[in-house]
Amino acid sequence: MFTEEQLRILERRIKAACCDAVLWGGCWLVLQRSFSRPAEDRPVLLWGAAAAVLLLVAGAELFTGVTPGKWLTGLRVRRADGTAAPITSLLIRGSLRLLPLAILLLALPATSTTAYLIAFTVSGTIATCFGCAAYLTFIRHGLSPFDLASKTQVTQPGDQK
Secondary structure, X not given: OOOHHHHHHHHHHHHHHHHHHHXXXXXXXXXXXXXXXXXXXXXXXXXXXXXXXXXHHXXXXXXXXXXXHHHHHOOEEEOOOOOEOOHHHHHHHHHHHHHHHHXXXXXXXXXXXXXXXXXXXXXXXXXXXXXXXXXXXXXXXXXXXXXXXXXXXXXXXXXXX
């Protein structure tokens, strides 16, 4: 079903995704806890640091295709021919990957519990659908939906594919 190379890259991609999810989830949790307090009681240093980390990680993904997880596991986003992906492809890929996080961040300033729960439910549903779509797309095409949409692929340095 899978080649050795696909399994090796899939394993690294899962490790990278888990690392990124922990980082994004931790930052979001800090922001959520900070914004659940009245404005005068928010620890500016704490939520400022979490917001800065999220901005740096999102910017790095949007403009270079690199995330902390990909960097730790040695993965790179490239074109199918192995050349560097153009900025437009990276922006498309990154925007699709960061959509659930963006929706969660939009829920932070929500003052009503209903608005917050709606945003949280929508982003959780999108994240779950992304996970299922990524798995099914990888089985059929050997690529994630983000890679198919942006005409890129995730490779290890030294791969000739």
